[in-house]
């Protein structure tokens with residue numbers, strides 16, 4: 001099976017769920033840039049301290065620093081069946097930098113039409129206390145507006161409001177479409193139809209990793 005994987009897909013396309021499933025069923029490790037940066041800063045390694053100087057000044061952490069952090073993290077993991085890159089690369093420049101250092105084998109692109117994503121995200125309601133997530137149509141709470149698990153009042157995250165969702169999608173398309181072209185040209189792109197049953201989508205993922 002392929003072991004170095006990049007996940008692509010707009011917010012709400014379900015790549016997080018599929019990444020978790022690859023973790024629980026095959027032991028793949030998910031590397032998220034945000035988590036990794038926070039961890040490095042907390043542990044105070046040399047690279048972590050370097051990253052922190054950029055973050056403290058409000059600047060973007062340069063690609064080579066992020067990639068060095070990834071290599072450090074991968075080395076520390078030792079033997080693992082596979083690595084999933086989630087949230088990086090976000091631009092063609094980052095993808096090129098990653099390719100110079102690591103052998104990415106496949107980019108899984110989770111494809112879901114924008115109107116479906118808007119529906120998924122804007123009808124989502126979250127519990128502020130236990131973090132449970134509902135959907136007004138597909139997974140409504142038993143009592144309108146109340147969390148089934150803990151009884152707290154559900155709310156809509158700012159992220160999930162319609163205008164925010166539309167902005168996030170526009171940003172995603174602008175930045176990521178060139179990246180999809182990049183992996184396609186390299187013969188590494190696998191398109192995953194991101195609509196339907198979670199297990200059916202996972203079967204497509206498994207097939208793409210063969």
Ligand SMILES: [Zn+2]
Nearest residue numbers: 127130147150
């Ligand atoms: Zn709750």
